[in-house]
Amino acid sequence: MTSPHQCARSIDQATDEWTRLLGQSHVLRDREPADGTLGHTFSHDARIALELTPGTVTEVRECVRIAARYRVPLYTVSTGRNWGYGTLPAGGDDCVVLRLSRLDRIREYDPELGTVSLEPGVSQGRLAAFLEAEGDQYRLDVTGSSRDCSVLGNYIERGFGHSPYADHFAQVCALEVVTADGELLHTGFGRFDNARAKDAYRWGVGPYLDGLFSQSNLGIVTAMTVWLMPKPEYFQYFHVTVAREEDLHGCVTALRELRRRGFVRSAVHIGNAFKIYSALNPTFPWQETGGRTPLSREYVDGVLKRSGAGPWSFSGGLYGTRAQVALSRREIRRTFRGKVQVRQIRFFDDRRLALMERLAGPLTFLSRAPVRRITELLRALMGIKTGVPTDAMLKTLYWRQAGGVPGEPDPDRDRCGLLWCAPVAPLKGDHALELNTIVKEVFGRHGFEPMISMTVISERALDCIVALHYDRGVPGEDSRALDCHRELLDALTNAGYYPYRLGSHEMEHVSRNSSAAWNRTITRIGDALDPKGILAPGRYRPERAASEPATGGTEGT
């Protein structure tokens, strides 16, 4: 093993080489860990020693070669906005961050097929603007996170969105990957110089390798092709609220049926009372409750009932021609009627929304409902479902911040606490109810509001997204939040519900529960592709104990 002294020397030597390669201004020393762009809305004690910002793929390859030469691990981020999941390992000392935000080219766009090839620095806002300028024929399936988030970062992390293209990793092909030896690998048909179908067909021929580079540390993805959704000819947003908590069961059954029968073809988002309340009222009602946390369910129910909402609300989109949408609308009404106690079923299109926006003043007066906030929210949600990213949802990160939402939200600067937990369940009512019970129990014990949404992500699966919002400025809250989160993850995995994605602080938890065969297999692959362990050690796979040398890692430096 190398001694700490040798390590320090290695990083110094590597730094000299990186500086020669990139220039001073792209090798930043001693960055603050919480500088607002690494997604750490929770406590982590990693120290960023260096941040490298290469400007080309060639520079990325050279950075990796230098890292390999001196055996200095690199932690890659795209734009670094993985809020609530984080980027750096807990307890990572002297981390070197490789930030790819300067790789921001939209390389190729095919308006006939609706494919675009892009680099990690392209944000969903930039791509949306690009597509609009190109004639607004296609839309990207976006997430509810900010306009500045990386498309590639989310898609390679297998995030999901809201439209018929919601399953992000299923819309991806032709990866360009910098491997741990600094070489450039093209996947799918991209492995052939002249392949015509590389952007149109994802499997290629022979083993399909793309999956290896998703949620992993087996290579650095520097470009990918993303498939785009044709702009819908017509779009309606639907919104349903039910009266009773147990109606969740019937909702799930109804939505499964609607998806199977092709009447709903996109993700559907189910929010609980806290989730809906906080969407309408981004910050905690400090005054009304005298500052007592957690907010009581009774309070929330009371407010929601007055505006026609209930314990569960859900929303989805209908895409197609007017005739296709009309068929679906009819069937949605019919399907829910027998299964749940519906409080409201509402459909909105662009025209109706515009009308509401014009009449917001008088409508507020007449209905006593916060119509302006409702239309603002509707505009954002309808946008998200049709590929228009928004910063509006960032406000919800200020839930527990006493100061409210500032003009220019910046969750890291403002010490907003957020931890996500996203267990997957089969699309069945019983599982949805069980998830709800588990989350409520754990959060109740720890004094946080259980903000739960469940997304119907396919004909068969439900992804429950639990948001733990807190104020990092309150002493002790950071560790209370992490405790709550850890207990939640334990309770969920004990019950068989594993998350689809991990936070940087919980990688180890899931490796521990994996079969020995899985851990062994991924370790063998990792050792073969990155024998020196320089790519984000520990990310999504067991970290090799320092005493075991990797296969093939015997050569010296």
Next chain:
Amino acid sequence: MTSPHQCARSIDQATDEWTRLLGQSHVLRDREPADGTLGHTFSHDARIALELTPGTVTEVRECVRIAARYRVPLYTVSTGRNWGYGTLPAGGDDCVVLRLSRLDRIREYDPELGTVSLEPGVSQGRLAAFLEAEGDQYRLDVTGSSRDCSVLGNYIERGFGHSPYADHFAQVCALEVVTADGELLHTGFGRFDNARAKDAYRWGVGPYLDGLFSQSNLGIVTAMTVWLMPKPEYFQYFHVTVAREEDLHGCVTALRELRRRGFVRSAVHIGNAFKIYSALNPTFPWQETGGRTPLSREYVDGVLKRSGAGPWSFSGGLYGTRAQVALSRREIRRTFRGKVQVRQIRFFDDRRLALMERLAGPLTFLSRAPVRRITELLRALMGIKTGVPTDAMLKTLYWRQAGGVPGEPDPDRDRCGLLWCAPVAPLKGDHALELNTIVKEVFGRHGFEPMISMTVISERALDCIVALHYDRGVPGEDSRALDCHRELLDALTNAGYYPYRLGSHEMEHVSRNSSAAWNRTITRIGDALDPKGILAPGRYRPERAASEPATGGTEGT
């Protein structure tokens, strides 16, 4: 290196151990290579020394351990019906075949989610019968090959079908894999003992490994979960014929538009004149042409024109409620009208087909068309598009067989020659025309009929399937066919059209064209997972030169 003498000793010792394990009756010696069940409808000089037929996963693991101990490679087949692609390497001496047909359990079926977990020996016919007995709620997306073909074999080889679930590998999760060390790996959420969503969600958490085990030799898949299509409430088959060869361009544009707009949601099959002619007339018109091959295009055009067909015909399915299907039907008519010179657009449902079957006699008399053969074909095609597998298409393998189609077709026994070539292109008219030109040119030069179909397999890709039919009984024909096939593959790949799948004799061709980075990466992974190279050497990846030891393969036996 081991000497030939040592090899012989190794295989003898291994055989003793396999025999002790499985019993004499499951270790068959000196099987004929062309025994009708290894998919070799073309010339190959592999010799099968042994065929092992384990009956349980535990036995498979033990077989692999024995193979590893004596370094004897195993070639795995499911049911062994990979007709036209083959199984064994050209020039493979003393191959040991591991046949998994006795692993034929349907393990778990979830009628709420429409998932089924099954082993390699389950044929599409068996599964279809099972699903029907379970209440006929779900259908499997089937291929046009026989009822006896393995489901797992086709799905893991990334075959495709005809319904909305046509992309087979996209419908698969939770693989059970025997690795080269005889261990059992479960992928996706299956890596956790108690995961609830393992059959409902395919990505799991962390790197997605399933792709590694598709079209590969990195492990032996002994079970997988397959997603099933809900039985359509209503189904219509559509069939369109166009008047001019160049209409192919407009057809592709129209079909792309229909798919993008959601009016067609399944694969669409486009057949050229030879393909359509041979579907209606499975054997070559020896008498009418005086036995001269190849059949002339003029002859075929003449016959087709009389029955309202044309140079291209295509067919697809509409799935949904009657109202959904009606919307699509209207839009199909409208979309083609402007773009191509339509000869016929026909729609059929079950009722209409039944009526035609009843009236076949009088209709034949009145129309002089082969109505009985047409209804027989329609019944088969409509079945295939709705998950009812059939043996009817096997007849087309007898195209060049002078003896015609026997009562019980068996392509290997009857020496039917067949070689598939399946290049993928972007879903654009120009590419379709170019593929057509290339195939016609090469086949014309070699004297075979260009039987071409092109399948719209997604919103973006077209898979062209070229069938080379010949009679293996004609002296010299085997090598003429292989020459033609090789030239075709060269011409296609030179033009940038790579096949989605390879025959056992052409693995090397494609590895040769791959980037060095791809070959290196897959070799590293292969060496890590199968250091002794005992799983089907050379399959879908470059074979290691005998002189290079694998990483980690240094231990002795």
